[in-house]
Amino acid sequence: MSLPKKSESNHQPLVHAGDAARDLLARWGFDPDNVAILPDRHPQYRECARHGRYPISMVDEQDVIRYLAPVCPVCAAEQASRQLMESAAIPERYIDCGFDNYVVEIPGQQTALDVCRDYADHFEEHARKGSCLILCGNSGNGKNHLAAAIANVVLAKGRSVLQVTAYDIIARIRQTWRGGIGNSTELEVIRRFAEVGLLIIDEVGKTFDTDGERVHLFEVIDHRYRDMKPTIILSNKNVEGVERYLGPAAFDRLCQNGGLLLFDWQSYRRKRSDTAASPRGEP
Ligand SMILES: [Zn+2]
Structure with missing residues (x-):
């Protein structure tokens, strides 16, 4: 036997x-x-x-x-999704944001919705190519809503998502300097940001505009670029403002085979043209 x-x-x-x-x-x-x-x-x-x-x-x-x-399998599934949501770190107020509850009143918003929904629906492809998305323009125009909608879809596909502010990244890297912690730990922090399936960096351009900050953000963006990992940038600045803040090298990496959406509804209303949201390149 x-x-x-x-x-x-x-x-x-x-x-x-x-x-x-x-x-x-x-x-x-x-x-x-x-x-x-x-x-x-x-x-x-x-x-x-x-x-x-x-x-x-x-x-x-x-x-x-x-x-x-x-x-209990239901309890286990609930626990798993709770852990994923916590590690997703999507700000609480955006957790219920989806594509279906994004209000479309003008063509620019429809374009933004279409581009973001397409990005989420074809995330596997974007993840393979490491294609990024820059959502920039006036605050209160639904950038965070759409970013959270993408995050929720990507999470449901079983990928890891992390949303942080640019300040979080800079602060987390600088924390490693205290107490004489060596460069390896700084690299570890950068690597942790680089490992996430989808990294959403919010409030880009809101911190002080210094070369030191630019270097930290570049390190994270460059690591992800080399690993072909997709990154989404959210900023209240206009396109030139984002480029100036991140520096041309980081900006180029993000734009390479990525998309750029300008959330500029106010100027849409003022100008009455429908070039408000113009995706540049392939999202
Ligand atoms: Zn149960």
Whole structure:
């Protein structure tokens, strides 16, 4: 008699409960007289206070009892998505933002919606190419709403998303300087920002405009560029302002095979032209 095969999945080891099962069960540390381990006593269930009955064992086609993790599957799924949301760090007020509740009143908003929805829907492709998106222009025009809508879709695809402000990145990198922490730790922080599936950098251009800050943001953007990782930039500045703040090298990396959306509805209203949101290049 051979030992039971190890299951290839993350189920616990299999227990053959056939004719000669008893000595085997004893060898595995089970009590052979415990009828609860015999196949006709399975599947067994436990009760979740919130979601009701769930199986903790099953009998497969070969009469093999498979013991499942004694955890409510609904609770486990909830926990997993909660952890993902926390690591996503989407600001609380944007968590419910989706494409369906983005209000479109003018053509520019429709263009912005179309570009962002397309970016989210084809994220796998964008992730492969590392294509980025720059959403810039007046505040209060729904940049954050659309960025959060993209984030929610990307999260649902099982990818990691992190939204931080430019200040967060600069501060986090500079924290490593204190207490004589060496360059390797600074590099580790940069690498952590570089590893995320989709990094959304908010409030670009809001901090002081210094070369030191520019270097930190460049390091993160450049790392991601080299790893072909997509980044979304949010800024209240206009296109020239974003380029000046990030520096031409970082700006070029973001624009290379990426898209740029100018959220400029006020000037749309003033000018009555429909060039308000003009995606530049391929998003
Ligand atoms: Zn439950």
